[in-house]
Amino acid sequence: MPDHAHGSRADRLRDAGYKLTNARLTVLQVLEQSGGHITSTELLERVSAADPAIGRASVFRCLDLFTRLSFIRPTYIDNNVTPTYVLMPDGHHHHIICNACNRVIEFEECHLEALTKELEERLHVKLTGHLLEFYGLCENCCIEKAVTADE
Template sequence: MKQAHEVFMDYLRDNGLSMTPQRAMIVDAFLSEEGHFTSEELFTKVRQRDPAIGLATVYRTLKLLTDSGLADAFDPGDGVSLYEHNYGHEHHDHLICIVCNRKVEIMDAEIEERQRQLARENGFELQNHRMLLYGICPECDEKGGH
């Protein structure tokens, strides 16, 4: 598999865009993040390396990352987008604790198949989907359930 960095370079080239020091640094910071993170969290990390980089550039680069297929963005429900790596990672959805906000990655082949089938039954060509399950995690259930 191609390196993530290479995928980004290819995307830039194919779209007539240039690699810049800022983009390189933001992509590096992005790739070194783990799990889910907000644009602000990435911005903070980027700022630690170069305080001159602006928030707008982080947003712009996150869009490039998303469009290039390296990043996946989703809104867990509070209006603040979360980003995560989407290259070399299996597709998954999320199970979210409504108390502590913990997010567990979930995946079910049967659901995925039924989704495709549902779309097909309605004559739709399925492109994408978003599934969020909300519940109370074991730890919070234990603490709160007395």
């Protein structure tokens, strides 16, 4: 079994009652090295490269599990076939998707702590994470559109 960094996500996995198996730790490691955005296809390739013994089904099982634990969240960026899984480092993630070129611009601040608390109290729910997505045009595509309109 290869070396694994046993970070806080592995701890959370164990604390939630799940076993720390090779497949889960490898998938977690690949996700963490992905830079925050990865599709299932890319993930399958990289997991397979890291350990060819890990099967297809296990990778998908991990994606389900990690989604339920709010480690990641599937979202659509390029097309309607493959979701992109985004890491939610502290339980949350925020980005802007350009509707013209599909570029993703990430940003940090969301100021949603107050809303989170208010919703928890009013609706009696327990919130573990959130994803905030804005849609529109990025700087380049704004300029291109303006140029085209001038012609």
